[in-house]
Amino acid sequence: MTELRIAADLVDRENEKRAKAHEADYAALGEHLSRRNVDIDAITAKVAAFHVAVPSWGVGTGGTRFARFPGLGEPRGIFDKLDDCAVINQLTAATPTVSLHIPWDKEDPARLKAHADALDLGFDAMNSNTFSDAADQQHSYKYGSLSHTDAATRQQAVEHNIECIEIGKALGSKALTVWIGDGSNFPGQSNFTKSFERYLAGMADIYKALPDDWRLFSEHKMYEPAFYSTVVQDWGTNYLIANTLGEKAFCLVDLGHHAPNTNIEMIVARLIQFGKLGGFHFNDSKYGDDDLDAGAIEPYRLFLVFNELVDAEHRGVKQFHPAHMIDQSHNVTDPIESLISSANEIRRAYAQALLVDRSALENFQQENDALMASDTLKRAYRTDVEAILAQARKKAGAAIDPIATYRASGYRKQVAGERPSQRGGSGGIV
């Protein structure tokens, strides 16, 4: 039995207020698109079928190394977090799964599963943590985990990842995401080659424990928390990992983990071409791994990533089913609002990419008509698809305007009463 926290009739009432304007917008867009030979309802159906996973850690207020400023009603644990995730999905119908982070979300799997079931939520990829020390941990990760010079520390990290697989099996997850902070802060501190050999050996041990219908995602990142070198620093190294481990191993692309100016959509294309794109951690950034809301800074870049995904579908790439996950840090907003908004922005980019006239594009590319090829993408991108997104939500029983509906619901105030307020303090993720 679904136990949603926002009353269904509130959603209805809020939708009712906006129905007329929405219908006018949807009709006008439908007419416009029909002049471009596009069937709006077909696009809406595709958008409605597109989902993105929400990270359990994303519903708590994030922070930096300098400070964390908690908001009201911070979730006290994974059960509260699932409640918050359910609100996001209720209002967007875009986020039916949650990605867990162990050890923070470690609870009795049966209770977890029951709670999620009641909220109509499923579980996406499991995430291990070997970038900070848990309270009861024998060996410290100060100097690395899977690539540590000490065998016992590496073994501990391997076992932790295997434990994450075990938990995930009980919950119905089908993937493990491994991101490690291993690296160095000084030239000379670590031997690049030996570190990577140790990492590969540890990952091979984890891979062996992976069920046949699971996928293993490795995630690269240029820097942070290591500031001179990082063991899995870019997609080149990430590809070597996936290729070395085997056919269940894939590369995860976090949009914020690249060098300045990097053409990320081209990396996506290369990984698709060589059969190793596992999926995404969506977010946006201006400087480093800023973990800002998807689409907040460079929306055209997000569109160009989706353009590659739709192009791959269009070209009929085999066995192509990348995982879509959000990974953000919400430092100055209500995390629920940011995740609602981000799920919408991700769908927006997908909807825009679906509008690209691919046959025209192909001709312009063949003829080296750079200007019209560019314009073909821009024409799709500049189409205001908000009415399509709203329609997909509305038809799924979610909100035409999910942020306004969320605010009208008083959910934040309500949980603020239930969950004790936190003190701020020096930085960090939760």
Place this chain on the structure above:
Amino acid sequence: MTELRIAADLVDRENEKRAKAHEADYAALGEHLSRRNVDIDAITAKVAAFHVAVPSWGVGTGGTRFARFPGLGEPRGIFDKLDDCAVINQLTAATPTVSLHIPWDKEDPARLKAHADALDLGFDAMNSNTFSDAADQQHSYKYGSLSHTDAATRQQAVEHNIECIEIGKALGSKALTVWIGDGSNFPGQSNFTKSFERYLAGMADIYKALPDDWRLFSEHKMYEPAFYSTVVQDWGTNYLIANTLGEKAFCLVDLGHHAPNTNIEMIVARLIQFGKLGGFHFNDSKYGDDDLDAGAIEPYRLFLVFNELVDAEHRGVKQFHPAHMIDQSHNVTDPIESLISSANEIRRAYAQALLVDRSALENFQQENDALMASDTLKRAYRTDVEAILAQARKKAGAAIDPIATYRASGYRKQVAGERPSQRGGSGGIV
């Protein structure tokens, strides 16, 4: 008497084909905007009044240090260039002025003025060149111009700039833009302080020759052609220049001249606040000074720049009339098409910025409602304003679809017959 190169009835015929769809789009957008309490015709009128200058050097095919691949019908000189510029303005009604570059565009001012008058074109800021050596030049700029260690070379550079002012006076220009390539390729090659002192002294001499109703624009750039240090490397130095010279001196912002990740819109805001924003060289870029078409790479960034300009108007900033100029290198497109498209993209960003609900934005800012403040900008940005741009063009007698109309006109083929084809060759600007 206006002697336009594209037949007016061709434009009419092409507009006729697109009129019905355009009217439907404009009406639908008008209705949508009226629900947002925006009067579409008021926006269209503002857009129609917005102009951007075209650079004379932009109508020739550009190149890199590796190669230049000329197209058909390359302009042979400034008279051909003006013809091309007239086509851009005829089809967009957005570019009534041309910015000249001396010595390349040096011709008898009376003839130039007559030719421009016949084409309904005026002259924007004059541009001097001391970053390459002219054939007849006594002192080389290999090691600098206004900041050169040799006094005679500096004097030559000063005189060249004064000559540009003289030519501009004859043509009706009201501004001089000074961009120099001076800098160094090696640590130690030049003394930063002495170089800048020499630069400032030279600029003071030029400033003295400036008529009272002119403005002097200095332009900063992080690097290229100098690859270790550049004398006018950023807006900080540029501000010092404008502040040292006097009230007719202003900073010019070229969007591609900044360090990676720089928040350019904030620089724009700072220069406005301290009364020193002179204007823009519009273009887009991904890596360095790529000089790509405006809006081609990061359209949201272009919007955010215009958001500052409209915000300044909204706040009633005094004596605020920045110059708008395009500065691009068209290496793989027909330059006329790229300039048409870029003028449209610049107007698009302006139209979107006009749609921002500034009263709502102000409230969200005051309340630190980051999510809704962001959404307020995004809502304006994602509005498809193409119908507004088309309406502004149509009402001015220009083309609903200027690229398609240009292609239908056969102009490029026509001038290709008149102008001998060029050989390619190793790189450079024209």
Place this chain on the structure above:
Amino acid sequence: MTELRIAADLVDRENEKRAKAHEADYAALGEHLSRRNVDIDAITAKVAAFHVAVPSWGVGTGGTRFARFPGLGEPRGIFDKLDDCAVINQLTAATPTVSLHIPWDKEDPARLKAHADALDLGFDAMNSNTFSDAADQQHSYKYGSLSHTDAATRQQAVEHNIECIEIGKALGSKALTVWIGDGSNFPGQSNFTKSFERYLAGMADIYKALPDDWRLFSEHKMYEPAFYSTVVQDWGTNYLIANTLGEKAFCLVDLGHHAPNTNIEMIVARLIQFGKLGGFHFNDSKYGDDDLDAGAIEPYRLFLVFNELVDAEHRGVKQFHPAHMIDQSHNVTDPIESLISSANEIRRAYAQALLVDRSALENFQQENDALMASDTLKRAYRTDVEAILAQARKKAGAAIDPIATYRASGYRKQVAGERPSQRGGSGGIV
């Protein structure tokens, strides 16, 4: 009475072991330099007179937003921190002053002063904190401090800074450093101009409280903790601040606070030229504000910064006495060792810069002999000045090899016994 924690005779014994090799190195270098017409003892004397302040927060283990991994014997408070600072100065004779951070280092000024006196330490610039919330604080800095939209929050930040001045007056400090994290994470979140106006008004209030013989240092930073815009984002804005406030206001340059590829030494030169260089926060970085040990990543860059300082002295710049401070985060090393090493590296860069043949350099610059100008710097830079640094230390009673001597002293083990061990945890600075 000085109460140093490392026995003087241990230092002597350690020096004794290395004396012969050191003397041979010093003599050989002296001979070599005399062939270059350089008097080694004069250089040594200048190096010995060069000091750099140690930050109180630097003797604790630092962290990132992901984790902090404490070491043994972490200082429990400012008295422990001063003890650690005294060890650094005892072994290097390079760091006789400490820079405090309020509120963390807030204690009875009389007791603080007495403790410092006993350790032969003085106090450098005071540092305020408005980038995180203290436990007892009325208004949160979540959305800014000096630039906050709320007047009461701004006032609280102003008062905190004035309190820092008051504490500093009691301790003999002569400067206040203001770094704020204010900025925004979303386009639209804050109005750039109004934020900066509020910041300037707050700083003016602080400036008014500044004693006549004090200096006010404002510090710019490109990003972090704000990830879209930062109020004091670069030296251009920093200059505007110092210039607006008055003659006691100066710009502080933290080497890690710039955009990628920025020519920092040129910024130093510009600030010197316009009379606004206040001083430095030394550290090194590869990606962002990595806060790594000075000279660890790009030692030539550090040299080039000192080359500007020595050049300014050489040119006889008036009233030129920049403050030298270290600001680093020691995540994987013993902080005392990192600070010892960093102080040495900073002195190394200074010593190398002193060896530049400035008369030759000037000639090469005048003649545009780029290759020999570059070589003149490189020749000074590649000179192994370790013997000069060791000699300066030895003559001051400090250690020829301070790291080895520190390790031999067993200090860390000793304080580990006195100070309870800490648990790690999610990130942050201490």
Place this chain on the structure above:
Amino acid sequence: MTELRIAADLVDRENEKRAKAHEADYAALGEHLSRRNVDIDAITAKVAAFHVAVPSWGVGTGGTRFARFPGLGEPRGIFDKLDDCAVINQLTAATPTVSLHIPWDKEDPARLKAHADALDLGFDAMNSNTFSDAADQQHSYKYGSLSHTDAATRQQAVEHNIECIEIGKALGSKALTVWIGDGSNFPGQSNFTKSFERYLAGMADIYKALPDDWRLFSEHKMYEPAFYSTVVQDWGTNYLIANTLGEKAFCLVDLGHHAPNTNIEMIVARLIQFGKLGGFHFNDSKYGDDDLDAGAIEPYRLFLVFNELVDAEHRGVKQFHPAHMIDQSHNVTDPIESLISSANEIRRAYAQALLVDRSALENFQQENDALMASDTLKRAYRTDVEAILAQARKKAGAAIDPIATYRASGYRKQVAGERPSQRGGSGGIV
């Protein structure tokens, strides 16, 4: 018979002047190193055996897209270029081979070989050019070469590369370097996947024509001349190429072809580990592909690259013989001087890397003693090895001070008399 252009007795006389100081420096360094258990003569012997190839295009003055400012005595063709290269090798004994660029260096192979033999020069890797159009070329590379959408253009590019192999076979070269400028300036202009498929197919055709004892080097570059996407954009793509083609295919690393902040030495390590490091194009840079003199900007980075090479030797990596080549653009110096200096700097980095105490380093790495590991590298790096470099040159009959000796020789003045002076002009490489 060797026909060197600088009289041997001039070299002797110049060496004689510097012999005494050099011997003192060498003796002092030898003593110092013996205290570190290093045999200076063994290091000198290794340095003397280290060679780096000079690019034929490097002896002409380079330029940017804005301008090229030729110097005196510019080489008129490949024979003049070989003469200049011989001078570099005569004075450094470090550059016995030249890397040719076709079509510019295309001449009768027998004559070329004879001329090179007479100058004691050999031929290193051949370089093809498909980034600009030759005068007589049928298909233009404006829109790409090996990845062009048009089959005939691709075929032309393949045939040109095969021709380069043929020429190289006649000259004794053993490698072909393929760098292409293919890419796009606009999102949408080219299909990333199809472009790369076409590239791989073309490269496979070239690979088939490769003799068994040759190597094929592919070279990646982030951007320029393409400013939105580049087909071979980074080492990840480069690895995929080499891996796809076969065991004679390797990756070439140009130090200036990476994103800002990239850890290049780690890429070197990865390529070594996976058996695909082909070699280097040495140069230095601050912003983009600045092509400045090796070691001029970040000498520590150059050292860290060599540290990986020496480490690989130390670990006994099999079949490890990377190619060492210089690729620079000399815009403001005498190219011969820059190449002399750069060859010295490259050897300097190698010499410093040889001084690393690898056994100590390994222990520090194993113990996670980051500070001492870093210091172990820095200790080697800061050793002034100039005397070792000079000794290696002197023993080979080259110059103790090659720049001074070159200047004393009057070579530039002499060839300026023989070779007509050039006019400057807009940019480009020669």
